[in-house]
Amino acid sequence: MNNAVAGFSKLSKKEKINWIAKEFFSNPEEAQNIIRNYWNSDDKLQQLHDEFIENTITNLYIPLGVAPNFLINGSYKTIPMAIEESSVVAAASKSAKYWATRGGFKATVMNTEKIGQVHFIFNGEVHTLEEFFSQIKPKFFSETQSITKNMQERGGGILDIQLKDKRNLLENYYQLHATFDTKDSMGANFINSCLEQFAKTLKKEAQNAGLDIEVIMSILSNYVPNCVVRAEVSCPVEDLAEKHIQDPQEFAERFVQAVQIAEVEPFRAVTHNKGIMNGVDAVILATGNDFRAVEAGVHAYAARNGQYSSLSHAKIENGTFTFWLEIPLALGTVGGLTSLHPLVKLCLEMLEKPSAAELMQIVAVAGLAQNFAALRSLTTNGIQEGHMKMHLNNIINQFEANEEERHLIRNHFKKTTVTHSAVVEFIENLRK
Ligand code: MEV
Numbered sequence: 001m002n003n004a005v006a007g008f009s010k011l012s013k014k015e016k017i018n019w020i021a022k023e024f025f026s027n028p029e030e031a032q033n034i035i036r037n038y039w040n041s042d043d044k045l046q047q048l049h050d051e052f053i054e055n056t057i058t059n060l061y062i063p064l065g066v067a068p069n070f071l072i073n074g075s076y077k078t079i080p081m082a083i084e085e086s087s088v089v090a091a092a093s094k095s096a097k098y099w100a101t102r103g104g105f106k107a108t109v110m111n112t113e114k115i116g117q118v119h120f121i122f123n124g125e126v127h128t129l130e131e132f133f134s135q136i137k138p139k140f141f142s143e144t145q146s147i148t149k150n151m152q153e154r155g156g157g158i159l160d161i162q163l164k165d166k167r168n169l170l171e172n173y174y175q176l177h178a179t180f181d182t183k184d185s186m187g188a189n190f191i192n193s194c195l196e197q198f199a200k201t202l203k204k205e206a207q208n209a210g211l212d213i214e215v216i217m218s219i220l221s222n223y224v225p226n227c228v229v230r231a232e233v234s235c236p237v238e239d240l241a242e243k244h245i246q247d248p249q250e251f252a253e254r255f256v257q258a259v260q261i262a263e264v265e266p267f268r269a270v271t272h273n274k275g276i277m278n279g280v281d282a283v284i285l286a287t288g289n290d291f292r293a294v295e296a297g298v299h300a301y302a303a304r305n306g307q308y309s310s311l312s313h314a315k316i317e318n319g320t321f322t323f324w325l326e327i328p329l330a331l332g333t334v335g336g337l338t339s340l341h342p343l344v345k346l347c348l349e350m351l352e353k354p355s356a357a358e359l360m361q362i363v364a365v366a367g368l369a370q371n372f373a374a375l376r377s378l379t380t381n382g383i384q385e386g387h388m389k390m391h392l393n394n395i396i397n398q399f400e401a402n403e404e405e406r407h408l409i410r411n412h413f414k415k416t417t418v419t420h421s422a423v424v425e426f427i428e429n430l431r432k
Helices: 013-024 028-037 043-050 088-100 126-142 145-153 188-209 248-264 266-286 291-302 342-350 356-379 384-398 403-415 420-430
Strands: 064-072 075-082 106-109 114-123 157-165 173-181 212-221 228-236 312-317 320-328
Touching: 013 028, 064 088, 064 342, 064 356, 075 088, 075 266, 075 342, 075 356, 088 266, 088 356, 106 356, 114 188, 126 145, 126 157, 126 173, 126 188, 145 157, 145 188, 173 188, 188 212, 228 356, 248 266, 248 312, 248 320, 248 356, 266 291, 266 320, 266 342, 266 356, 291 320, 320 356, 384 403, 384 420, 403 420
Parallel strands: none
Antiparallel strands: 064 075, 106 228, 114 173, 114 212, 157 173, 228 320, 312 320
16 A cells, blocks of 8 residues: 655645545544544644644543652652553552651752763864864853853853864764753753854854864753762661561562662663653653653663663661662753643642752652562562553453443452453353
8 A cells, every 4th residue: 555645744634634544544434533532622722732743633642640648858749640551650659658657758969960062073183173172162152142141040051061072983073062051941942052053153163263174963962961860768677567568677688689680680670770760751741841851861871881770779788778769860840841731730730840850859759669669569479460450450441341240350350360361251251
């Protein structure tokens, strides 16, 4: 089948949907109905969503849940989480409640520096370039004044610009490596605007000085190893005890070993960190931040020592169990979607309008809580017990079971192992 189309972006929304329905579906009307069912009934709200991206045809909903009882640095937070995976919100809530009675979460922002680079090629003597750079450096600041003025008023701006010799990586390759403080905004637009002005200044000044410089590109880096937050929980080992943790010393030791495995073994580290990102991404999405940027930066950080490793760590020292993580998070609580998307605004208000630094703390805590819940299950009963309960619910919904059927199914599978085929067979027998 040839599904190529010319001028698609110029079609109206209706025409786009018509084309898709006709082109890909044996029942175009049914396809159109599904697409329309997910439109918002408020036309203005739908238009807002239509305009977030290009070629919008409808909305893909992701559930927004909340995890209450997070005691962070002494005050309680209810954390909004947007995620399609079952059990994540329940796990976060469980961890929150567990740690609230054991001193809560402590979170500290270590630093908040963002990075951007102008990549360029220079043909000539390195010392000539170095001299040229130190002469024109003030111009990078003065010629970005109109861009940096507002940010400076908020206490941020360009922190430094350095010339980096990268010829060990690529022939004649150099960079302007700039650092920024973007306060409560994620800062992508601000940084990229500054960088593009640096590039213009660089080209103009190189031409004046007769230097052979070719700018390749100017772009921020999503790797932010100096924009890091630490989240931690800690308590005496014996306080770890509860209904499901009968022997706290044994639990703590197994837990530490599980973390050590993720520290040394990349296959496990990836899944371990995925569990952390279940919490991190859910809050990032709910607060209108860019989860792809965060994911890319976090995983680069996890591999910063040359091997992909765990983002979290645990120890038992003098009878105290401590579990912590450190992750780089470039987040914003102003600008971007934060003021445009009504639900994002609502989530930020639920979090009591945090600064970007406070949001870093909340997000890191959600990641740590998630990691704690996963490791606690994995090192005790395994995760399938809880997952299968959710799985059972999904199958029940899929079969549109009535109240009586639901009751009978749940009762039966309290004692019987849940598998897809066993549940289907049970439902079919019930309905015979
Ligand atoms: C599932 O989404 C996440 C876990 O696999 C994380 C982990 O293994 O630590 C349970």
